Amino acid sequence: MADNTTTDNTAPKGLNFVEQIVFDDLAAGKNGGRLNTRFPPEPNGYLHIGHVKAFCMDFGVAEKFGGTCNLRFDDTNPVKEDVEYVDSIREDIRWMGFDWGDREYYASDYFPQLYDLAKRLIKEGKAYVDDQSSEEIAAQKGSPTVPGQESPYRNRTPEENLDLFERMNAGEFEEGSRVLRAKIDMASPNMHFRDPIMYRIIKTPHHRTGTTWKVYPMYDFAHGQSDYFEGVTHSICTLEFEVHRPLYEYFVKELADESYCPRQIEFNRLNLTYTVMSKRKLLQLVKENLVNGWDDPRMPTVCGMRRRGYTPQSIRNFIDAIGYTKYEALNSVSLLEHAVREDLNKIATRAMAVLNPVKVVIDNYPEGKVETVTMENNPEQEGSGTHEMPFSREIYIEREDFMENPPKKFFRLAPGNEVRLKGAYIIKCESVEKDENGNITTIHCTYDPETRSGLPGAARKVKGTLHWVSAQHAVDAEVRLYDRLFNVENPSAEADRDFRDLLNPDSLKVVQNVKVEPFIADNARRGEKFQFQRIGYFTPDYDSTPDHLVFNRTIALKDSWEKAKDK
Numbered sequence: 001m002a003d004n005t006t007t008d009n010t011a012p013k014g015l016n017f018v019e020q021i022v023f024d025d026l027a028a029g030k031n032g033g034r035l036n037t038r039f040p041p042e043p044n045g046y047l048h049i050g051h052v053k054a055f056c057m058d059f060g061v062a063e064k065f066g067g068t069c070n071l072r073f074d075d076t077n078p079v080k081e082d083v084e085y086v087d088s089i090r091e092d093i094r095w096m097g098f099d100w101g102d103r104e105y106y107a108s109d110y111f112p113q114l115y116d117l118a119k120r121l122i123k124e125g126k127a128y129v130d131d132q133s134s135e136e137i138a139a140q141k142g143s144p145t146v147p148g149q150e151s152p153y154r155n156r157t158p159e160e161n162l163d164l165f166e167r168m169n170a171g172e173f174e175e176g177s178r179v180l181r182a183k184i185d186m187a188s189p190n191m192h193f194r195d196p197i198m199y200r201i202i203k204t205p206h207h208r209t210g211t212t213w214k215v216y217p218m219y220d221f222a223h224g225q226s227d228y229f230e231g232v233t234h235s236i237c238t239l240e241f242e243v244h245r246p247l248y249e250y251f252v253k254e255l256a257d258e259s260y261c262p263r264q265i266e267f268n269r270l271n272l273t274y275t276v277m278s279k280r281k282l283l284q285l286v287k288e289n290l291v292n293g294w295d296d297p298r299m300p301t302v303c304g305m306r307r308r309g310y311t312p313q314s315i316r317n318f319i320d321a322i323g324y325t326k327y328e329a330l331n332s333v334s335l336l337e338h339a340v341r342e343d344l345n346k347i348a349t350r351a352m353a354v355l356n357p358v359k360v361v362i363d364n365y366p367e368g369k370v371e372t373v374t375m376e377n378n379p380e381q382e383g384s385g386t387h388e389m390p391f392s393r394e395i396y397i398e399r400e401d402f403m404e405n406p407p408k409k410f411f412r413l414a415p416g417n418e419v420r421l422k423g424a425y426i427i428k429c430e431s432v433e434k435d436e437n438g439n440i441t442t443i444h445c446t447y448d449p450e451t452r453s454g455l456p457g458a459a460r461k462v463k464g465t466l467h468w469v470s471a472q473h474a475v476d477a478e479v480r481l482y483d484r485l486f487n488v489e490n491p492s493a494e495a496d497r498d499f500r501d502l503l504n505p506d507s508l509k510v511v512q513n514v515k516v517e518p519f520i521a522d523n524a525r526r527g528e529k530f531q532f533q534r535i536g537y538f539t540p541d542y543d544s545t546p547d548h549l550v551f552n553r554t555i556a557l558k559d560s561w562e563k564a565k566d567k
Contacts, residue, residue: 016324018265022061022234031233031260035067038232039093039100040107040223043073043207044080045279046294046301047092049336053270053319057236059098070230071100074223075108076216078206086207088294092302096312107222108208110229114217115169117225117254118180118198122161127198128154129164130181137179140186141194147187148194154183168201171214175201180215184250192247196220220244224252227262235262238269239328267324273333274484274504275300276491281499290500291485295542297552298485298507308482309529309539309554314343330490340555344537348529349377352389352422352467353516353551355479355535357396359471360413362427364446365393370472373423373452375519378531387519391424394471396515401466402443404432411463413443419464422533426451426462467533474515477549480541481509516549524549531557 011023026033039055041047062069071093075081093100121127130137130153142148156164161180168178180199188194198221205211227235235248245264252262271277277300285291285299294301297308305315318339322331352375370392378384397413406414413419418428425447433442450457487504488494494502520530524540530551532538537554544550 017326018057018236018267018324019061019064021263021265022065025234025263026065034231034233035062035065036070036231036233037062037067037236038070038072038105038227038230040072040074040226041089042077042080043075043082043085043089044077045085045283046088046303048277048279048282048300048302049272049305049315050270050277050300052092052096052302052315053322053324054236054238055093055096055098056316056319057267057324059093059100061234061236067233068103069098069100070103070105070232072105072107072226072230074219074226075106075206075208076219076222078202078204078216081207083207088303092306095302095306096315105226105230106208107217107226108206110222110226111209111213111217113229114222114225115213115215118217118221119162119165121182121198121254122165122180123158125158125183127180127182128156128161129168130154130179130195131177133176134179137181137197141191142186144189144191150186151181151195154195165199165215168199169213169215171203173201175203177201182221182251190243190246192220192244193250196247220247221251224248224262224264225255228252228255231260232262233260235264237264237266239266239326240269242266266326268326268328270319270322271328271330271492272300272336273330273489274486274491275333276486276499278492284500288500290503297480297482300485307542308552309344309537310340311343311347311529314340317343333484334559337555337559341537341557344529344531344554346380347378348531348537349384349523350375350379350531350533351387351517351520352469353477353479353514353520353532353535353538354396354398354467354469354474355511355514355532356399357469357474357513357515358399358402358440358443360395360397360427360443360445360468362393362395362445362447363430367393369393370470375423389423389517389519390470390473391421392470392472395421395468396471396474397443397466397468399440402429402440404440412466413445413464417464418462419466420451420462421468422465424452424468425449426457426460467535469515469517471515473518475518475521475549477514477516477521477551479511479514479538479551479553481511481553483507483509514551516551521546521549524551529554 037058039058059069130151140149179197181195181197184193186194197218199215202216248264295303295307297304318336370390372388373391374386375389401412403414413429415429418426420426427445427447429445431444432440435441485507486502488502491499491502530538536556538551541550541552
């Protein structure tokens with residue numbers, strides 16, 4: 001057992017209901033005290049944050065109780081699968097901090113055993129080949145209160161069914177012309193027991209098995225058997241599979257006995273506001289170029305969040321905060337953003353960048369003089385150190401930090417007002433220059449030379465502090481301001497509208513001519529996390545080069561959406 005269990009077999013405190021079930025099974029000695037979970041992604045798309053919740057449970061419960069977790073690709077539909085997705089899934093899981101060791105498996109590993117089991121069921125009269133179309137089969141299913149109709153092919157002999165099934169796999173029949181169905185009960189109140197399809201014909205080559213197979217197992221037949229073949233003790237999945245559990249158990253018991261049988265447990269999946277989790281819809285967004293690929297920082301994909309600058313720890317903290325229950329919920333994306341802010345606040349390096357620059361000339365500062373000021377890298381992180389920043393006569397500040405005719409409680413720069421330049425001096429606005437359209441082009445100020453840190457006037461108080469960048473030393477950059485992908489809280493609930501019409505037109509704004517301090521330019525490596533002071537958290541984009549710096553805004557310093565809702 002893991003270190004967090006106690007010697008008297010009492011459960012550790014704070015277990016969620018899945019962990020409690022696992023603990024109880026281990027304490028009861030089920031499966032010989034063995035624990036083996038699995039994460040079974042389909043390699044037909046990129047993982048999103050909903051999958052992260054699932055594999056945090058699969059790998060996490062194994063870690064907590066000293067078990068193992070397999071990575072098993074559910075590769076039973078070659079039409080939609082690709083090696084690209086397999087590679088991305090591996091990368092995403094490792095990035096999140098989990099490892100499956102040498103336990104990487106594929107449902108296709110078990111195709112021979114599944115095929116043999118299907119033939120055994122045919123011989124025992126428990127499965128038959130149906131020549132009807134999928135539409136005809138669906139029409140005969142009935143409803144929860146109306147029994148289904150038996151297929152006219154239901155009573156074929158085992159010999160005829162076996163011959164047809166083997167010929168299906170030999171490629172003699174066209175796709176959609178025949179399926180193999182389990183013969184269970186067309187009047188069952190559980191719709192999944194009404195002769196479910198076990199195999200269908202697919203002639204697309206498989207990314208691992210090539211053209212070996214022409215029939216492929218359905219999820220409900222392959223999944224439980226694959227768990228059994230691998231020795232999985234706890235098959236943990238999301239609530240939509242709860243109604244599948246009786247069928248899962250029905251098929252597994254064709255193999256299992258009292259000594260070992262996988263146990264399926266369901267928890268609520270992750271639903272997030274202002275986004276969609278449907279793989280089909282996410283694929284549409286990518287294919288229709290409504291986003292810039294699977295790793296677009298607006299996407300809820302793991303690779304998109306990584307590119308945006310989210311950290312694995314922040315995502316795991318969010319998932320821990322929302323927890324695992326038996327009740328479906330719509331989680332606010334603001335909780336995820338809060339977790340991201342909290343983590344980045346601890347680790348991000350503070351630096352200065354000006355997104356909408358206006359020039360300030362400090363008239364009484366000596367021309368040609370350059371001095372350096374010392375800036376803290378991160379006051380929240382012990383030992384993070386400092387860096388030097390150049391200061392000169394001409395600087396840039398944010399245009400929004402100046403108003404010619406300010407309201408009463410405007411504490412930034414205005415004619416006659418004083419502000420402190422962070423880490424440097426107090427300056428006072430004396431006059432402005434404007435272009436022919438009345439736009440301010442230059443702000444003229446004077447500075448108090450005694451107000452720098454360490455000098456007699458350093459303690460003098462003013463109400464406003466601004467960030468700035470030396471104009472002489474500023475490096476140009478591009479900044480991409482990302483926001484929520486949709487402009488409605490629950491796009492999936494808008495059934496009468498095309499989800500593409502609900503996209504937020506302001507989810508990406510590209511800002512050119514951004515001015516950053518040299519320290520940022522010198523450290524703009526992939527994966528670096530910066531807090532641009534007073535603006536937000538940023539990370540270099542994959543497109544960034546030394547000659548063309550590009551930064552993604554991971555998240556703003558404050559949640560403007562929640563504030564807007566409160567008004």
